[in-house]
Amino acid sequence: MSTDVSQIDIRDGVRVEVxxxxxxxxxxxxxxxxxxxxxxxxxxxxxxxxxxGFSTVAHSARGVAPSSAPPGPYRAADLADDAAALLDALELDDVIVVAYSMGCYVTQELIRRHPGRVRATALVAGLQPSPIGELVGRMEIGLLDTYGTIPSDVMTFEQLVTTLHPALLQDPASVRGWSEIFASSGQVWTDDTGLRGNLMASYEWITAGEPTPDRLAAIDVPTLALAFEHDLFFPPEGCRAAAEQIPGARFSVVDGVGHGGFFTGQTDVVARVVDFCREQV
Structure with a gap:
């Protein structure tokens, strides 16, 4: 499989790696x-x-290296407008969207703000945020405000606790191995503006009470919602209740994994996503 990598100026002040x-x-x-x-x-x-038989388009959002980090504040709506501008730049329309975590916020805004651009969507581990997500966001922003940075050990601990499921957290070898992965993952942010901008976009979404029932009810494309059994950020029952507000949405739980279930467990989540995409063409 070959991957084409490019830098694209999608609109004024925003360049993304695609x-x-x-x-x-x-x-x-x-x-x-x-x-x-x-x-x-x-x-x-x-x-x-x-x-x-599909083509895929993935991009590093504004503020995520090596994409540019225009001045803040950022909102989920800005990230959605960036996604629409990327589709314009690539002359694409009527796409299927697969979204993960905060990408589910962006996708909901893309559907809302740019009707007709999305044919169907799979929202994975990101439909209904929990109070833990709000607490973590407030902690991160508070650390930035107080110290100008988020200590690397704090980030590693946060990622361990929220990404891994209980069996991995109780296994010393797994904890050590994943700690090394998180610590060596490198600088994902373009700069401090990109970090703060994205944290604030996520925090604003959560504290605004999104997704609201009326906006969920307005999603008018085929939707698959997946939740991960041990996800602290997006617990299954909250995601189930939110999915019930989306007309015709299908919901299911992927057992045995935490928020990082895409990366940490042998699950059928990829097969479920691919099967859903096949049904849309």
Whole structure:
């Protein structure tokens, strides 16, 4: 599988790195908070979709290296407008969107603000935020305000506790191994503006009470909502209740994994996503 990597100026002050693979109907991949485009390849989603006859488009959002970090504040709506501008730049329309975590916020805004651009969407581990997500966001922003940075050990601990499921957290070898992965993942942010901008976009979404029932009810495209059994940020029952507000949405739980279920467990989440995409063409 070959991947085309390019830097694209999508609108004034916003340049994003874009990864494109495969041929066929397009699937736009909207990643989570601070998720660079190449991470999608590690989930297995890109290879599975291209093998199924789709093309994929993933981008590093504004503020995520090596994309540009225009001045803040950022909102989920800004990130959605960036995604629409990227589709314009690539002359794409009527795409399927697969979204993960904060990418689900962006996708909902994309559907809302740019009707007709999205054919269907799979919202994975990101439909209904929990109070823990609000607490973590407030902690991170508070650390930035007080110290100008978020200590690396704090970030590693946060990622461990929220990403891994209980069995991995109780296994010393797994904790050590994942600690090394998180600590060596490098600088994902373009600069401090990008970090703060994305944190604030996420925090604003959560504290605004999104997604609201009326806005969920207005989602008018086929929707698959997946939750992960041990997800602290997006617990299954909250996601189930939110999915029930989306007309015709399908909801299911992926057992045995935490928020990082795309990366940490042998699950059928990729197969579920690919099967859903196949049904839309």
């Amino acid at each position: 990864h494109r693979s495969g041929d066929g109907p397009t699937v736009l991949l909207n990643g989570g908070l601070g998720q660079p485009a190449p991470v999608w390849e590690y989930t297995g989603v890109v290879s599975a979709l291209t093998a199924a």
